Amino acid sequence: MAINVIQSVKLEDNLNTLVLLDQTVLPGKTEFLDLTTQEEIWEAIFELKVRGAPAIGIAAAYGVYLAAKSSAAENVDEFYQDFKKAKDYLATSRPTAVNLFWALDRMERRLKEETERNKDVEALKNALLEEAHAIRDEDEEVCKTIGEHALTLLKPEMGILTHCNAGTIATAKYGTALAPIYLGTEQDYNFKVYADETRPLLQGARLTAWELEQAGVDVTLICDNMASIVMKEGKVQAVLVGCDRVAQNGDTANKIGTSGVAILAKHYNIPFYVCAPLSTIDLNCKNGDDIEIENRGAEEVTAKWYSERMAPEEVNVYNPAFDVTDHSLITAIITEKGIAYPDYQDSLKKLFD
Numbered sequence: 001m002a003i004n005v006i007q008s009v010k011l012e013d014n015l016n017t018l019v020l021l022d023q024t025v026l027p028g029k030t031e032f033l034d035l036t037t038q039e040e041i042w043e044a045i046f047e048l049k050v051r052g053a054p055a056i057g058i059a060a061a062y063g064v065y066l067a068a069k070s071s072a073a074e075n076v077d078e079f080y081q082d083f084k085k086a087k088d089y090l091a092t093s094r095p096t097a098v099n100l101f102w103a104l105d106r107m108e109r110r111l112k113e114e115t116e117r118n119k120d121v122e123a124l125k126n127a128l129l130e131e132a133h134a135i136r137d138e139d140e141e142v143c144k145t146i147g148e149h150a151l152t153l154l155k156p157e158m159g160i161l162t163h164c165n166a167g168t169i170a171t172a173k174y175g176t177a178l179a180p181i182y183l184g185t186e187q188d189y190n191f192k193v194y195a196d197e198t199r200p201l202l203q204g205a206r207l208t209a210w211e212l213e214q215a216g217v218d219v220t221l222i223c224d225n226m227a228s229i230v231m232k233e234g235k236v237q238a239v240l241v242g243c244d245r246v247a248q249n250g251d252t253a254n255k256i257g258t259s260g261v262a263i264l265a266k267h268y269n270i271p272f273y274v275c276a277p278l279s280t281i282d283l284n285c286k287n288g289d290d291i292e293i294e295n296r297g298a299e300e301v302t303a304k305w306y307s308e309r310m311a312p313e314e315v316n317v318y319n320p321a322f323d324v325t326d327h328s329l330i331t332a333i334i335t336e337k338g339i340a341y342p343d344y345q346d347s348l349k350k351l352f353d
């Protein structure tokens with residue numbers, strides 16, 4: 001497959017170090033960070049060195065494993081206390097991507113199950129390692145399957161617009177929204193992809209354009225405010241995006257700007273598809289109002305990527321990192337268990353049965 005095989009999250013050095021591709025310095029530099037402490041891993045998630053909902057979940061799973069591994073506890077109760085402290089701490093790194101909480105909860109469940117059978121702390125550490133590896137490996141399969149389902153909705157030569165980066169580096173491999181693009185490219189679909197630059201942190205320009213170009217995909221970078229014109233000019237036949245959390249009714253949080261793209265797609269009668277692993281669907285959220293939207297620092301808008309300031313020193317800045325796309329604007333939600341269509345209240349629930 002014509003896919004960039006850089007693994008963005010992996011455990012190395014005799015399973016003692018979390019090695020992360022630093023996504024903040026791409027595309028200029030391909031650098032890896034060697035992290036061993038929970039504080040370093042928390043910071044890497046907070047600063048978006050590792051980013052994208054599934055990759056955040058995988059990093060947190062390995063993070064809580066490494067923290068537990070370094071515990072000096074000699075009995076199960078003390079070990080569980082150390083685990084829980086690290087889990088609660090890592091859970092504060094970012095609020096919107098539900099995969100973070102999903103992965104940490106899954107690690108805790110595994111620990112509790114294992115504790116029923118085994119009181120040996122070393123065995124519990126091994127069980128946590130196994131679970132973190134499973135979270136990573138399953139994500140690779142899940143993404144590939146999402147790609148296969150999504151490809152059934154696409155035709156050769158289509159123009160596809162995407163926002164932010166839901167690609168291979170945001171997951172274990174393949175990506176979610178970019179998975180069908182990779183699979184289609186393998187089969188000579190000749191997609192023409194439009195990548196929104198995705199202000200303020202430029203995940204589309206720095207990451208999606210880079211990833212797709214490396215894979216030999218025909219990708220054109222546009223500024224966020226150009227989505228309307230490419231749609232009007234008939235260059236886009238489908239929109240594919242990833243997500244950070246999908247509520248029970250289909251309302252979907254994804255990178256800031258996604259809801260605007262969905263509104264434009266509706267206007268131009270272009271299907272708008274959300275690619276969502278089940279790990280990103282949060283049936284505990286009734287609708288988008290229940291999803292916490294992360295607010296980030298002003299400097300991301302005023303200065304982050306430039307040596308000269310882009311705005312006056314004291315200007316007020318509002319910097320929500322995500323927005324919620326109303327379910328009524330979403331044509332389908334594509335998961336590893338199949339494609340859900342409205343009414344999402346019903347169709348999403350069925351996927352979990």
Ligand SMILES: CSC[C@@H](O)[C@@H](O)C(=O)COP(=O)(O)O
Nearest residue numbers: 051052053164166170242243255
């Ligand atoms: C498969 S990644 C899906 C989403 O997490 C992605 O679209 C997104 O919005 C990422 O936001 P980011 O702030 O870069 O972590």
